[in-house]
Amino acid sequence: MGLESNSKLVEVLGEKGRVSLNDWKEAQWAAIKIRREPITEEELYREASDFMSLFQQAVKEAFLSDIRDPVWLKMREMLSALSISRARRGFTPTEMATFVLSFKQPLFEALKQAHGTDSGALLSDVWMTTVLLDKLGLYCVEEYQKTREAIISRQQKDLLELSTPVVQLWPGVLTLPLIGTLDSERTQLVMERLLQKIVDTGSQIAIIDITGVPTVDTLVAQHLMKTIAAAHLMGAECFLSGISPQIAQTVVHLGVKFGDIVTKATLADAFGLALKRIGLVVIKKSGE
Amino acid sequence: MDLQSSETLQITCEEDLVRVRQATRARAVLLGLSLVNLTKIVTAASELARNTLTFGGGGTAIVATVHNGDRPGLRLIFEDHGPGITDIELAMKDGYTGGKGLGLGLGGSKRLVNEFEISSRVGEGTRVSITRWK
Ligand SMILES: Nc1ncnc2c1ncn2[C@@H]1O[C@H](COP(=O)(O)OP(=O)(O)OP(=O)(O)O)[C@@H](O)[C@H]1O
Ligand SMILES: [Mg+2]
Numbered sequence: 001m002g003l004e005s006n007s008k009l010v011e012v013l014g015e016k017g018r019v020s021l022n023d024w025k026e027a028q029w030a031a032i033k034i035r036r037e038p039i040t041e042e043e044l045y046r047e048a049s050d051f052m053s054l055f056q057q058a059v060k061e062a063f064l065s066d067i068r069d070p071v072w073l074k075m076r077e078m079l080s081a082l083s084i085s086r087a088r089r090g091f092t093p094t095e096m097a098t099f100v101l102s103f104k105q106p107l108f109e110a111l112k113q114a115h116g117t118d119s120g121a122l123l124s125d126v127w128m129t130t131v132l133l134d135k136l137g138l139y140c141v142e143e144y145q146k147t148r149e150a151i152i153s154r155q156q157k158d159l160l161e162l163s164t165p166v167v168q169l170w171p172g173v174l175t176l177p178l179i180g181t182l183d184s185e186r187t188q189l190v191m192e193r194l195l196q197k198i199v200d201t202g203s204q205i206a207i208i209d210i211t212g213v214p215t216v217d218t219l220v221a222q223h224l225m226k227t228i229a230a231a232h233l234m235g236a237e238c239f240l241s242g243i244s245p246q247i248a249q250t251v252v253h254l255g256v257k258f259g260d261i262v263t264k265a266t267l268a269d270a271f272g273l274a275l276k277r278i279g280l281v282v283i284k285k286s287g288e
Numbered sequence: 289m290d291l292q293s294s295e296t297l298q299i300t301c302e303e304d305l306v307r308v309r310q311a312t313r314a315r316a317v318l319l320g321l322s323l324v325n326l327t328k329i330v331t332a333a334s335e336l337a338r339n340t341l342t343f344g345g346g347g348t349a350i351v352a353t354v355h356n357g358d359r360p361g362l363r364l365i366f367e368d369h370g371p372g373i374t375d376i377e378l379a380m381k382d383g384y385t386g387g388k389g390l391g392l393g394l395g396g397s398k399r400l401v402n403e404f405e406i407s408s409r410v411g412e413g414t415r416v417s418i419t420r421w422k
Contacts, residue, residue: 249324
């Protein structure tokens with residue numbers, strides 16, 4: 001789709017163009033300032049001016065409504081970088097899209113003045129640019145979304161990593177308190193770390209506590225059973241603790257059989273049993 | 289939060305499985321499902337979403353609020369355009385796995401919900417729909 005012969009788009013965007021960059025920036029600034037976002041007026045002006053000059057360049061080179069065309073490469077790069085930085089700063093997707101979409105107003109205003117009474121030509125220009133700006137706006141939102149999702153999945157990974165220390169409760173007794181999602185690749189690593197720690201410390205007992213695991217499905221169960229079997233082969237015993245009533249019921253319906261694995265409702269119960277197994281008794285000091 | 293009665297989620301990677309579980313959990317909370325029923329449907333969602341990813345090569349999950357008279361429920365529909373299942377009866381059997389699993393996902397999910405429907409065509413894909421009533 002190209003421009004009509006009587007289009008004034010290139011003209012209004014040109015050197016002596018009538019699109020007011022300042023008006024556009026002012027409108028955006030007003031919308032954002034209310035929330036006191038960490039962005040300066042100068043920054044906004046620079047971004048708006050970058051956008052406008054890239055828009056000019058692309059339109060001059062060849063007006064193509066397909067924004068995947070190489071003509072739009074620089075524009076896409078700029079918008080992608082902008083979306084990433086705004087997503088990180090906590091802007092909303094609406095604010096991100098508004099950056100592009102609000103360009104319509106000053107642009108249409110300039111087109112109106114340039115076309116005068118030729119409403120047919122004006123309509124054609126407005127239609128072409130509105131389609132284009134909508135696409136660029138959506139592109140921003142998509143890029144924004146990608147960044148947010150990357151942030152979320154990284155946080156999920158961080159959480160999993162953070163929340164899986166192997167702790168020594170007593171010489172010879174280890175515990176692995178699991179928290180969060182268990183079915184990612186990290187589970188394998190976590191379980192391997194437990195087995196390694198069993199070797200390093202020569203522990204006889206390891207307690208895997210799943211109090212903080214919201215879902216135990218077949219894959220989680222399989223990971224747990226494999227780890228427990230491996231620990232057995234290494235001469236250590238593994239207890240499973242922290243199985244809530246709802247998880248216990250679900251696991252039964254699912255058909256998972258933990259076999260002769262020792263399970264306890266709480267970590268405290270499992271620790272009590274562990275002490276017993278290694279031949280220790282806890283007694284209350286007399287007179288207290 | 290419950291402005292729409294359904295939402296569609298893409299299943300293309302491991303993290304999407306987390307999203308499917310979270311969406312299921314959120315809607316179950318909204319419906320006021322008991323903790324046991326919530327845990328059951330979230331677990332079934334996890335199983336079916338993973339099958340969609342692992343065997344179906346990815347697909348979609350629809351998480352919807354449904355009504356049977358004035359009884360509300362949660363319905364999940366998993367769809368993929370993967371290889372399909374040759375023998376559904378065999379696939380449903382406890383302990384049967386075409387991969388490296390325990391072979392409990394399909395049969396187990398069926399036991400965790402009130403309604404379970406599966407249809408599949410070789411070379412076209414698989415669709416599983418489950419419902420848990422309040
Ligand atoms: N969406 C699907 N597309 C193609 N084949 C499937 C699909 N879902 C299940 N299957 C087939 O059915 C088999 C049984 O599925 P099921 O979920 O019961 O067990 P699993 O996934 O192998 O193991 P588990 O779920 O216990 O970890 C699978 O191994 C696979 O061969
Ligand atoms: Mg499965």
